[in-house]
Amino acid sequence: MASTSVSKGQILSLYRSFLRTARQFRDYNIREYTKRRTVDGFRQNRGLTDPSSISAAFSEAKSQLDVAKRQAVVYSLYAPDIRSVMETDLKVIVERT
C-alpha cells in the first residue's frame, strides 16, 4: 500500500468489485451471502474517520475480496445444475397451471 490514505473512489471501486464477484456465483446461497455480507460490512464501517482504521478496514476488505474471487473459481468447478427454488419465477408457474 503506497498511499497512506484511502480515497472514497477506491472504496466504491472495491464495493463494486465485491458485488460483481458475487454475481459470478451460480449457487443462490453463496451469491446472496456475499452480497449481504459486503453490504453489511461496508455499512458497518461507514462512520470511520481515523485514516489508520480506514486503511486497516480497506486492506482487510481487499483480502476478503481475494477470498471471494478464489471461491468463485472453486464454486464454478462444481456448479449445480438445478437452480434453487428461490430463483424460480413463481408467476410463470402459477399462470401455466
Added chain:
Amino acid sequence: MASITRASVSMPSLSTSVNQSQRRISGMNSVSFPVSGRSMIPSLRLQRGLQVCCAAKQETVDKVVAIVKKQLALPADAAVNGESKFAALGADSLDTVEIVMGLEEEFDITVEEESAQSITTVQEAADMIEKLVEK
C-alpha cells in the same frame, strides 16, 4: 418446466423496449409473460424494428425509478421522476453503487467505473442505459 422458467427469466435481454409494449397491453407490472408466451416469441422479433429511438424512453425511466424505489425502500407513491437526484432521495454513495449494479442486472449491460461514479440523477442513469443498450 425448468427450461421454460429459464426462458422467461432471460427474456429481458432480448429487447427491453418490446417488453414495455407487452407490459402496456397486458397491464401487468412484471416481467413474466401470459400463458401463450411461447407462440409470441417470433412476433417479438418482428416488433423490434418498429421502435423509435430517442433520448431516454419513458419506459426506461420508469424501470430505473422502480429499481431506485426498491433499493431505497421508498413507498410506491413517492414522487420520483427523471430529475430526482439520488442524494435528495436519501441515497448515499454505497446506495448509488447498488442502484447501478441493479440497473446492470436489469438491462444486461456493463457500466465502467468512471461512468458509474458520475451518475447522480435518474435521467442520467436512463440516458446511459439507452446508450449502452443501443450498442
